[in-house]
Amino acid sequence: MSERDKRHFELPGINELSKAQEAINYLAAEGKYLVVGGPGTGKSVVALLRARYLAGEKRKYLFLVYNVLLEIACRQLYPELECARWIGWFKNLHRNLFGKNPIPKSMTPGDFDWKQVENRIVNADKMETSLENTCLIIDEGQDMPTGFYEAIDYLDAEHLFVAADQNQQITEANSTIREIRECLEIPIEEQIRLTENFRQKDKGYHVALLADAFFPGDPASTHPQLPPRQSTETPWLYTYGRPLFETIIRRIVLIVGRHPRELVGIITPTDAVRNRYFHAIRQAAGTLRENGAEVPVATYHSGMVRSALGAIRFDRGGILVINAMACKGLEFDTVFIADVNDFYLDPDTNKTKRLFYTMVARARERVFLLRRAGDHCAVDAIMPDDETILKRN
Template structure:
C-alpha cells in the first residue's frame, strides 16, 4: 500500500480528514479510493486533540503493515481489530468477558451489553475509526451511540453483506448520522485496464467509479500444465522486476504452503514470505523486505501489491453469477497496482472468467 503525504491528498480525501471532530461520520468509496489511508489520517487527526482513539483494521496483515509503514501516524492511536477491542474494552470496564450468544464467545450479546451499560449509567469518551465498517453488525453501532463512543466509519457497500454485517443505510441509522456519507470517487490504486476488468464483476450498476488516469497492461489469464510451470514464470518475472512487490493470492492455505515450498526449492526463500491465520510459522509479514508475499483470499482485504498472481483459478468452482463470487473477484482484481495474472489448470477455462471479452482479459496457453 502506498501511503500518501498530506500534500498528495485530493479534495475528497482532505474532506474526509477534516470532518467535524464531534459526532459520528460515514465515509464510503470503492476499492482503490483510499478509504484505509483516510481512516489512518482521520484517526491521527482525532488523536491530535487528545482523544482516546482506536483504529479498527480488517485483518492482521493490514494491522502489521500500518504499524510498520505509518508509525508517525499511528503512534498516538491504538491499531487493533474489532474482536480485540471489544474484549479488551469490556474486560477493562466490567472485569469479565463480554456477554455472547455462542460457545466461542465471538458473537456478542449486544442487547445484554446495552442493558449492563444503561443500568450502570456507563458512558465512554472513546472514539473509533473503523475500516471496512460494513463487516460489523448493526447492533454494535447502536451500542456505540448509546454509550457515547464516537465513530467514524469507512465502508464499501459493494461487498457481501451477511447476517452479521451492515449496509451503509443501517450504519447511518444506528449512529444517527444525519448527513449523507462522504463519497471518495477516485481510484488511486489501479491502472485503467485493471479497473475496467474489475468493473465487470461489480454487482450494482449504479456504482459510480472514476476511471483511473494511469494506463498499463491488460490483465492476463494463463492456461498452465502445472503449478510448477506457473512458478517458473513467477521466478522469471521476479528476476525482471526485483523491486516490485508481488502478491500471490491463494484460495487455500494448503496451496499457499505448497507454493512457498516450491519457491524455496527455487532459491527464493529469502525473497518470499507467507501469512496464514492460525499458523505460528506464518503469522508475521515484514513489509520492508521480501517482495514476494503469499496470502489467502481470506486475509488479503485491504492489501495491495504492484503485481498480483492468482495461481489457482480452477479452485473457484462456485456459481459465477452469485453475488459472493463476483465480489470476491472484484476484490482480487483490485489488489493489483500494475500487473494482474490469473492461472488455471485443466482443459476448460473457469466459468467465472469465461464470459470476459478479450478486450479486458488477454488469454495465453503457457
C-alpha cells in the same frame, strides 16, 4: 532492509491529496462521519490521516480493522498508530465489563449474540467503561456487524469515523451502508463519497477495467472511476497443465528477482492451495538465493504465531502468499489469483463477484488468474468474455 528493495510506502502529504480527501482531512475532531468509496479511492489513507490528526490534537483515539494483515500494513504506514482488530478489542472490552466473552451464535468470526450484549449493557448498574471520550476510527466498516455498531452506541461512542464499501462485503457477519448510516444517525446527504481511483492511476487501467467487470452493482457504494491513463498489460486467465506449475512458480519469483521493489501478492482459494504455492515459491526463491538474488517470501494463515508475523513487510519488495479472506484492504504491485478452479460459485453470483472484485482490485499494475487444465472451474461462469479485458492462452 536495503534501499534496493524498499518500496514507496508512506502516507501522502496534504499537497498530494485530492480535493475530496483534503476536505475529509479538515473535518472536526468531534462528530460522526461515514466515508464510502470503492477500492483504491483512498479510504484507508484518509482514515490513517484522521488518526495522525487526532494524535496531533492530543485526542484519545483507536483505529479498528477487521484482519491481521490490514493491521500490519497500517502500522507500517504509520508506526505510532493506536490500532487493534475489532473482534479482539470488543471481546476484551466485554470481559472488562462483564467478566466473560460475548456468546458466539455461530462459527463465523464476530457473529456474537448481540441482543444479549445489548441487554447486558442496558441492564448494568454501573458501567466501568465508556467510549464517550474515545474517537473510534473504523476501516473496512462493512465487515463489522450491525450489532457491533449498536453496542458501541450504547457505550456512548460519540465520535466515530467509518470508512466502508458495501461492494467489498466478503464476510458473513457484516453491515450494509444503510445500516451503518442508521446506527451512526447520519443523513444520506451527509454521507461522504470518494470516487477517484488512485491505486491504478498510473499503470493499472486494465486492472481497473477487470475489477469493473466483476463489480456487483450495489448502488450503495459506487465503483471507482476508471483511471485516465492507459496501460499496456491486459490481465491474463492462464490455464496450465500440471507439468508447467514449476515454470509458473519460477516466473513469479523472477519478477521480484529482476525488480526487487516489486511486491507480489498470491491470493489463494483454500489453505491447501496457499501451502502448495508458498512451499513451491520458497523453494524456488532459495535456488535464486544461491545465485546471489534475494527474494523475500512470506505467508499468512489464521492462527499463525505472532513471532512469525515480522516476516510480512509491505514497505519492501517480495512475495506474500495469502488466502482470499485475508486480502481486504491490502495493495500489491502484481496479483496472482491462484487456482481459480477451487473458488466456490455461490448460487447468488454477486457474492462471488464481490470476492473477485475485491481480489483483483488489490493490484496496482498487473493481474494474472491461474487455472488448472482439465479440472472443472465453476467460476468460469462469471469471467468476462471480452479479450480486451481478460486474455486467455
